[in-house]
Amino acid sequence: MQQVHEYIQRNEAAFIAELCDYVRFPSVSAQSVHAGDLRRCAEWLVGGCARMGLEATLRETPGNPVVVARTPKSKSRGAKRKRFLVYGHYDVQPPEPLDLWKSPPFEPRIQGRNLYGRGASDNKGQNLAHLKAVEAYLKTGTELPCDITFVLEGEEEVGSSSLAGFLKAHRKELACDAVVISDTGIPSLKHPALTYGLRGIAAMEVRVHGPSRDLHSGIYGGSLDNPAWVLSRMLGRLRTDAGRVAIPGFYDRVRPLTRFERTQLARLPFSETAYRKFLGVPALNGEKGFTPIEQRCARPTLEINGLTSGYQGQGSKTIVPAWAVAKITMRLVPDQSPKEILSLAAGYLRKICPPTVRLEVELGHSGEPYVVSPSSPVALAGLSALRQAFGREPYLIREGGSIPIVNDFRKILGVDTLLLGLALPDDNLHSPNEKFNLDCFMNGVRMSAALWQELARI
């Protein structure tokens, strides 16, 4: 392992240069004009993987290609070797609004220990860290203690629509003992963390239809219900002032947080004042009886993501609008079922909707919540690798966001996922001026190098 560590140490500049090349591809999956850039990026990955000694192929899908790269067959005999799958994605979020970027999004810029560019953190830098760790083994002739398959897709930012089919079609080839993903965050460089839970999601759009067209509020106002008001009234009844979702049955399947989990989450650094200032709100408010960290990562929530009705221009337009719409998403925790929650929410809305309007509830996308044991052998292996790479005792965290593919891996390949994120809270994911911290990057390479030793022993 000494050689592996030295290789990593020696090649930092080369790794960073390679990350810059990777970031230069404008692989924006949401914009069809970039289809060629996505393919070129995938081909570049295949070439890079082959050069480092992996068996790499580009696989066609109905959407953007998937890159599959495997470590070469081991020469050592004996017990059956373990096999792990590293998942990542080479597609990125759209860079818009461009005018808010301090430097062009696809021209990587290094300032101090940060590398700025769209996709630097989400997810190019994080998956490249794993590739470079494996390169260190291969280039130094160090025996890898397990087999590793990389699956790098190009549609994560647009819903991974080809991935489940790809996993199903290659179930045998991709069979493994666990999946490893670095696509989550850590509180700070001093707080490496293993993410053992994610919230699920359930989306819906609620439309209240009133009169057949916008009406003059002077001539008709007062004799009919205003759909914007009816919608507001209904939305107001979806939550209580104490921060609880008011849909009957919403909490029925929520698995209580264990004492161990609450203790772990309480270890995380947190200043309510600093957090409040960071958000820019006069005061916090969440579900009573839970800490803000628990509220945002381990308790379910209902959020209005958008409201639209009537006139939105300057000044006023005196109308009773014809309709009003709210976009809503709920973040769910184990063992809530998105389907059941959507059905409860739609039923409740129908119940509280007055007969003076027509209600339309459109159910949107959903993703199951996810949680694994934070003390399983796989989790302990991850914690040990983090400890070695960051030189600090790692934290156990849950994240409030949703990564629907982890449920695909569980359902299709029958394995759990180890979430070893490397993003910092200020990495500006999905925002202008995305960056990746180069210490996170190099610690990530070291963490991955240590991980294969740990995982091989489980």
Next chain:
Amino acid sequence: MQQVHEYIQRNEAAFIAELCDYVRFPSVSAQSVHAGDLRRCAEWLVGGCARMGLEATLRETPGNPVVVARTPKSKSRGAKRKRFLVYGHYDVQPPEPLDLWKSPPFEPRIQGRNLYGRGASDNKGQNLAHLKAVEAYLKTGTELPCDITFVLEGEEEVGSSSLAGFLKAHRKELACDAVVISDTGIPSLKHPALTYGLRGIAAMEVRVHGPSRDLHSGIYGGSLDNPAWVLSRMLGRLRTDAGRVAIPGFYDRVRPLTRFERTQLARLPFSETAYRKFLGVPALNGEKGFTPIEQRCARPTLEINGLTSGYQGQGSKTIVPAWAVAKITMRLVPDQSPKEILSLAAGYLRKICPPTVRLEVELGHSGEPYVVSPSSPVALAGLSALRQAFGREPYLIREGGSIPIVNDFRKILGVDTLLLGLALPDDNLHSPNEKFNLDCFMNGVRMSAALWQELARI
């Protein structure tokens, strides 16, 4: 008067042709590109008034010019003659959306007894009816029993911002016994009506500011109040399910409807089923204890005119929006004061707003409610003129809309206004395919001819 009647009868085609010329001016006051068209329209009016024997002048204002036209000095001596002011406006609403017009908005088209074109009903046809009645007197050498001054402005559709100043500056010249305006509606050709009351208006914009930017709802959702939800909750508390405005003190100054008024309003033709179908709503709902007609013209109401927050595009965007805005207008009745009501509403909103967000209430434009006695000598004169022109017993109505200038006439000139509207409910005012009924037009000319006889006797 026989000659006046005959002149009107004989010149119908000429009157209609002149109305077509009037409608051809795209005098859209909201669009600065039409400033020249407004001036040309005003100049055309001055020329037309001069040709019919009026002393007409174009008067400059900080905005569009005002046309003032006076009947010539009478040769008859004796008692002091009464003097009346006819108000109208030559500017029109924007014609957009153009694709919904069946024929170009500024190319008048006659179909049956309807003349289609922007401004045909609002207000060119209605003020031209009065001009043509006076022309009938002047061209037949029939002695007018009173002095008449026409004031035709070009900024009514954009708030009449120059009118109050103009009235103040020419208070002496414009002194009169009453103002006559035809800019309201009648239920049908069989239901001529005098409008003796108008609702006032008070506008406000309510902004709820949450976090300093849109936040990822997965990462932060649950630990802070969502401004779209807070706004919805507050809006839901502005009204009761029984259709009452819930702002404390809102009804304190509302003058109760008299038994006479309720009887008059109950005489109007009304089918709840037909009205509901016309609006396109599953069921009506207004303030309990009042008929739909009373609710829409003689009771106050609070309407949300627009809602804006967060993401409004296709699909979903999982954010806690930074802010949410509602545009609100209230329609008021005597003796509610817009200023006081705005202050009550803002105070109530501040009271029910939680400390987790920042509330901003921007007070907008307002107009006093208006009501005159329906049995004053002026009102009786108007009723008599309507009876003669339409051959039917006229109705006494209140309108739910607001005409702020009537309060300017009361405050600045110290006189009441006689509202003798000629628009039908299906005239599509402010909408595509505006039209004016030619029977309303010709009855309007006859009504105006009779009116001067009646008013001279008060």
